[in-house]
Amino acid sequence: MNKARFEAFSDGVFAFAITLLILGIVLPAFKTPPSESELRGALLALWPNALAYALSFAVIGIMWQNHHALFRMVERVDRRMVFLNLLLLAGTVFIPFATSVLGTYPWMHTSTFLYGIVLTYTATIYNVMLEHLIRTHAFLREISPATIRDTVKAYKIGWSIYVLAMLLALVAPIVSFAAYIFVTLYYLVPHGVDRDLETSR
Amino acid sequence: MNKARFEAFSDGVFAFAITLLILGIVLPAFKTPPSESELRGALLALWPNALAYALSFAVIGIMWQNHHALFRMVERVDRRMVFLNLLLLAGTVFIPFATSVLGTYPWMHTSTFLYGIVLTYTATIYNVMLEHLIRTHAFLREISPATIRDTVKAYKIGWSIYVLAMLLALVAPIVSFAAYIFVTLYYLVPHGVDRDLETSR
């Protein structure tokens, strides 16, 4: 499998999934033409949808960066990786659905738990991908073992926080929602993989 | 026709079609705010849609890989191939529709048969494409006749199973659905084209 075409296809799916998020924000239909205050009220009532939109935009944006950072260190892509990548993309494309449920029912156990399942799922696949890359020695020569160790650690921490946030949904949905935002902000700061590459450049 | 732009356009359509699959999973609207158990119930009731989503994600993913594997062996793309490719893409883009019908009415003759028509159609086009490539000697020199023979065989087997699964829909929709999943898993394992290229690398 040609790495460039593999990345281009993945980028296409990431870009498309991130754009489909907007379909989760829908203005309810009015039976009669609304007054200014009715329209304003209906728009303002969409703030949880807008918050879920912003969260998931950051989540998919980070996943894309992550994908990029990971495969920049990789020399070749085998068939098993293509399969794992499809599993990852299937989870990513599911995010717009989970986001629209979260935005519509923001403070419910069910919707925050569903959101957690999807993020835990994608984080799990990222960990499996990393393991597969290590086992098949697929990394470029110039990537130091320390960098790989750092990446493994960072991936495990991320995964743990997602699991925790998902479980929190069973107890306190609002705290869970806040935790998703926290992890997302945590990932916006460089660590592991990227730091190394940025230094080495 | 420039092969790179031909592939990029095809990749774009595959990536969009695979992402549009998510629009087949829609949470029904509630008249009054749902309770936790109502929301959970409504989400769990979507499991056939989720299954159809996963199946079609794999189907389109494999078709994309297939496209990739085929055209990696090809030297040039003529106008007739562009036309055949459009026929293929039109079938691919139809998959999200057939998937949403399958997910909504999973155990009916009509929906499993419709799904079978679409997959048989795309498999037929792939066979016609292969024939056209052979007839016009469009393969790269380094591709051995044995590889081409293997590919022809693999394509014919795939096509036959799809036809069989489609016909099964007339008798036993559930068995037909299971057969689609079986063929899809079969294609996730390398054969013909790819094996050769992977060895030769």
Added chain:
Amino acid sequence: MNKARFEAFSDGVFAFAITLLILGIVLPAFKTPPSESELRGALLALWPNALAYALSFAVIGIMWQNHHALFRMVERVDRRMVFLNLLLLAGTVFIPFATSVLGTYPWMHTSTFLYGIVLTYTATIYNVMLEHLIRTHAFLREISPATIRDTVKAYKIGWSIYVLAMLLALVAPIVSFAAYIFVTLYYLVPHGVDRDLETSR
């Protein structure tokens, strides 16, 4: 403006517009779970939508090929061309809407006329683009004046037929619909630009 990025953006819009066509085929919701014959009936009743889908898939596919064939002959893209290209893409993206109207009300004057307006609009822009390229001497040196003349002629013929088909919609919608299919088939056969390049290769 970098020609490669200009083409990549256009390709993205063409690929996305062609994929959105599938949203014009929607199975009506059933109030109670449908019987096999009800579901089959509802699906078969969508045949005009499927026909309009196939037509527009071919139309956008040809427009993409045309775009490709035209800009392969071009040396550079100026700001005015970027503007004309935006006008062209705006018309292309409009096609899924016109297609869904045509598929839903296939034999009405209004819907076939609307479809004709959109196709005439895009054909007009293509003619303006060609004129602009000629006026600014933007063609590659190796393109012969004869090829350009042939292309101009082919564009004018295409435009005339679209106008005619559009006007036919005012009198006989079915004949107009058939004419769209005729023009589309006509354009699937190589002429002008492509013939020359294919020979010269």
Added chain:
Amino acid sequence: MNKARFEAFSDGVFAFAITLLILGIVLPAFKTPPSESELRGALLALWPNALAYALSFAVIGIMWQNHHALFRMVERVDRRMVFLNLLLLAGTVFIPFATSVLGTYPWMHTSTFLYGIVLTYTATIYNVMLEHLIRTHAFLREISPATIRDTVKAYKIGWSIYVLAMLLALVAPIVSFAAYIFVTLYYLVPHGVDRDLETSR
């Protein structure tokens, strides 16, 4: 971050966002098959949606060109820029929603103000991006300080007009709508960045 992949991802999002605009034009469902004049009436009643579509198509088209023109002058893309770019894209993807609100309720304070917020937001991010590029000396060597100064000025003027048009929405929605069209037309004319590069080529 590889600049080419950064641009490709951005281009993908611009192309998808511009195509999603068409979903803002929806023909209302008829309870009984419409007569010719009813269908014509329903289509003609969509003219504000079509106007909003054309406006936003131009807006996103210009933003894409702008992105292109800006990053053509840039040598490297750091992590902070990737973050700013995500903020920009999140605003861009929001445009189809704001457009569908504007097209449905074209002469209301609320919808023209919402549209203004989104455009002011994206214009603000563009200004922050430019500042960041200047502060981190990220421009290519051959870009003259005069060009950068011109660009800063052009960005500030654009931002000011958007703010003004947004505030006008509070007083006179129609004038605000007209102002959006005016700014858009203003940006279709080359200035700053592009002029310099076009001359230097």
